[in-house]
Amino acid sequence: MKFWTITLAGTAMALVLAACGGGTANTGNSSGGSCTQKGAATGATAAQTVKLNSDPNTIGRFDPQTTTVKVGDTVEWDWVDTSAPHTVTALDGSFESCTQNAGFKFMVTFSKAGDVQYHCTIHSGMTGDVKVS
Numbered sequence: 001m002k003f004w005t006i007t008l009a010g011t012a013m014a015l016v017l018a019a020c021g022g023g024t025a026n027t028g029n030s031s032g033g034s035c036t037q038k039g040a041a042t043g044a045t046a047a048q049t050v051k052l053n054s055d056p057n058t059i060g061r062f063d064p065q066t067t068t069v070k071v072g073d074t075v076e077w078d079w080v081d082t083s084a085p086h087t088v089t090a091l092d093g094s095f096e097s098c099t100q101n102a103g104f105k106f107m108v109t110f111s112k113a114g115d116v117q118y119h120c121t122i123h124s125g126m127t128g129d130v131k132v133s
């Protein structure tokens with residue numbers, strides 16, 4: 001039963017990606033509510049990359065969980081996990097990717113020093129932070 005559910009979700013995801021003509025469009029919030037993407041950097045070059053991977057314990061995982069950058073640097077998140085959608089959502093509200101599937105990329109430029117914690121709003125075990133100095 002579980003396998004069947006995952007297969008169906010994968011098929012639906014492929015259809016969504018195909019409809020958008022690529023993995024870089026905002027595919028909205030599949031959890032039902034409205035979501036406005038916020039804080040996305042465009043045309044930047046990432047200093048660090050965080051992968052959104054699958055994880056048997058927390059459903060998903062930010063890899064690495066902690067990212068260290070300098071003020072002015074850009075972090076890129078890559079949706080790698082093909083088994084579940086995820087969000088990259090700052091706890092302070094400074095950035096929000098909305099719900100996305102494998103193939104999506106989201107970049108944020110950090111313009112001030114501090115420790116910015118973020119999570120996936122779908123999976124409570126998915127947490128990460130960006131340490132900016």
Ligand SMILES: [Cu+2]
Pocket residue numbers: 059060085086087120121122123126
């Ligand atoms: Cu997630």
